[in-house]
Amino acid sequence: MKQISIKMRDFVWPAVAAMLLVSFAENAHANSDIERGFEIAARSDRTDLGFGDSEVELTMVLRNAAGQESSRSLKITTLEKPDESVGDKSLVVFDTPRDIEGTALLSHAKILDPDDQWLYLPALKRVKRISSANKSGPFVGSEFAFEDFTAIELNKFDYAYVREEQCGEFICDVVERTPRYENSGYTKQVSWVDQTDFQLRKVEFYDRRGDLLKVLELTDYRNYDGVWRAHKLSMSNVQTNKQTDLIYGDYTFNTGLAANDFVKGRLSRLR
């Protein structure tokens, strides 16, 4: 017994030491992947730092599995909060379908806390504070969830670098991002960020079961004095074969918007 145990000890300790060394190395490797992932995301996020405020009109085209289309037109105004620990403020106003014309959604994005959101219902001229717990719900019947549509803030995710690969005409860094906020419908997202302009080109969304749910492709990037904006976002649901395209018009920057344009009282004074 004793002899055996001595032999065991002789064998165990070097093995433990070797395992520890390997795991340190893996940790260091994992840490460097986390840092590298965050750096790529941060570099991409910071390419539009200081855009101030923006205004854009867009068309949302919803397409079901049978190919039937319907569309909505809306306007989005955004007020940048340059501090990365505070979220941007945004206002979405619908123009069509006509029966919801004037319906507006005001969001004060937070990083990890739930966003503050108010909905304006023009038929009643009513401003209603709504729960922002509905992160994963569809936004106006589209394939975009609320969490896809409200401002994507850098610190809302944990990042990990995966690999580098060709994506269309670019070389992309592939970065996995995991939502840090509550009520997300995703276990993870895999994003492709190009190494030339540092812009997001594609995102895969994995559902709560870990299965691929949706693929977002961002194309038609245009440069506004150094600020890049994609003008076509196509979200395809690979489980239902439904698709939603967002087709953006030209952006206007620095239109002189201020915090007072993003207060809840203003919702009833928009029109």
Add this chain to the structure above:
Amino acid sequence: MKRFVFVSLLAALSSLSPARGGEVDISANLEAQVRAFWQTPAWVGQDDSALQPSIISTTEIRWYNDAGNQRAAFIPHLRWDATDTERNLVDLKEAYWAFEGDDYEVLIGANTVFWGVTESVHLVDIVNQTDLAGDIDGEDKLGQPMVSLVLQRDWGEITAFVLPYFRERTFAGADGGFRPPVPVDTDNALYESSSKERHVDFALRYSHYIGDIDVGLSAFSGTSREPRLVPAADGTSLLPLYDQIDQFGVDLQYTKDAWLWKLEAIARDGATESFAAAVGGVEYTMYQVAESSADVGLLLEYQYDGRSELEPLTIADNDVFVATRLAFNDVQDTAVLAGVSYDTDTGETFFNIEAERRFGDDWFGELRVRAFSGAEPGDNTYFLAKDDYVQISLARYF
């Protein structure tokens, strides 16, 4: 008054040089509505046809200047009813001009404003008169002539209203449903104030939010939007009597996760007494139930009203409201709200189902089913006992 508002609007518009251009946005909708009744009307003189068709149109003309600091709206709202001429309506929901500064706004003309947070009754909401002939749920409103000043500060928003002209409540006529045994004679309204409808009313509103809590405080002094109904000398009709009142209101909402906690309360120095009323409750939403896109909301509210029978009639005096809201979150925005209000004193019950969806891009359909039960002679809703109905409407948007 309407002419005054229109003329002042035109004056405001024409004072702007055409060279400044701006943008005009015109849209409209036309709605065909049919109500179907299956009971014999309770009161002498009510039309006994099973169907009550009507046509409703709203046109919205909006103007914005290029600088984005001025806007105007002109929104006529028309209704024609085949059965009840008292349901015919010509209203200006909005007819105003507004100027906006960095932290203030001045608005002159007719407008509609909404105050409050609850779903089953709207106690705090007092600026606009209710178009009760339009819908018995009290959510249809008439445009209110006003001058309003909004001040936006870091600590909240203050709005002051001067309301120089009073709009009378609409009531169903002798032929229509939803009326007392004798009809309301809206042509001979009575007022406490000798200025009658020209009495100048005032209102003040503070609105803000602190974290998860939205708060509103309000004060009103002037002509009550709710009339008392007093018998005419000949006994063949009821006359609306509009008293002078003072009212203070508070509305609160606490938004936490999928829960909305709501409270509205008023204190009113009314026609004959001072009293308080309140409604409070909760709205809880289950998102994406059973892995679908649909949300199911559950609503529970309790209504209290301390007024005596000498004050304008209310049916929300000691009632429990339970409802569910089903939102399919589909392309057509299909939604259903089904609820019950139950009077815990008398057992009177009001059932309400509202379902709606879009058809194509430009059509919108709505179905409403409303039924009353449990009322005994002498109860406040007894006069509605034979007014159960189904309403179907289809609107085309342009």
